[in-house]
Amino acid sequence: MSFVNGTFSIVCHKCGKQTDFDSEEADFEATGGSERQMGPENGYSWEMTFDCDNCGNEIEFDYQVYEYPQGTFNLEDVKITGAKAINTFDYDFSDEPEPNEDDFE
Template sequence: MRPKEIQEKLNIDGDRIKLFKREGIFTPENPPSGNRSTNYTDADCEHLRLLVVLTKSGLTCSDIRKLQEGECTLEEAIKIRKNNIDAEIKRKQNALILLSELLADKVEFETFETDHYWNVIAAREAEGEEFINTEDMYGYRAVSLIRSIKCPYCGEEHEVDLEDYMYDESSYEKENGMGPDVVYSFNSEDGYECHECGRIIQIEGWIREYPEGAYDSEDINVVEGEKD
C-alpha cells in the first residue's frame, strides 16, 4: 500500500505516521528507496492500527516504547497514564471554575485585578488544587522538513520529505530559557532519483529549529549526484 492508501484505510494523516517513526515505535517493512515512497505491508497496517488504538486511548509514544522494550506491562502503562489523565482533567476543571468566576465578575483586560486573582489561585493551590500547566496547553509541533527542490539536470520541481534522509538530530540547551536549539542534518547521497529524467540527485544540508517548535534557518544544497 502507498502512503495515501494506508492513510485513507486507517483514517489518519501522514503526520501521525511520521511521529511514530520519529519516536522509534514504528518502522515500515519496505522503507522509501530512491524516488519511490514507502510500500506498506499488511503487517505494517496491523502495527499502525495497534499504535493508533493505544495512542487514542491516551498512551504516549514513550509509554509504547517502554512496552516494546519490555520495561513495563500494558496494565502498568495504562494505570500510570490514567492517573496522569485524571490529574489533567482535575486541573482543567479548576481552570473552568476560575474562568466562570472571571466571566461572572465581568473582568476587562485593561482593568484586570491581577493581585486579586493571583491571591485566589495561590490560596487554592495552598489547599492542594492544581491549575493548567503549559504542557497541557501547548503540544510540541516539529518544524516541517518537507521542501520543494529543483532537479539540477532537467529543472523538474520535486516536493521532498527530508526526514527520510535525516542522519543526525543534534540538540543542546541554551542558558536563555528558550529551550533546546535543534539542528536536523540530512543527506540523500545516491538515494534520490528524479522522477522526470531518472538522474540521481544529491540533497544535503541542515534545518535549524529554535526556539522549540519554531523555524529558524536552513542551508540546503541540491547538486548532481552522478559522477562522470
C-alpha cells in the same frame, strides 16, 4: 518528527523536472543540540539521494533545520547536488512534546 508542513520542491539541474516531497515523506532525524544563551538549540537533518524520474540525473540533498529557542524555528540550511530548491517546508515546533531526557542519546 512532524514539525514540517507543506511541500519541499526541487528542480533537476539537467532537465528542469520538478520533484515534490510531501511533509509526510520527510524523515528528519535529530542531530543533537547545543546549549545556548536562551536554552537548547535542536538540530534535525534529512538526507536523501535519488535519480531524477525524467533524466536519471543523481540528486542528493542534505536538509537541515534548527530549532532555537525551543519551540521556535530558527533557520534552515538545504544543500543540494544536481538540483535546486524552489520551495521548502513550513515549520511548526510549537506542539512538539517536551523532549524526554532519558531517551536522548
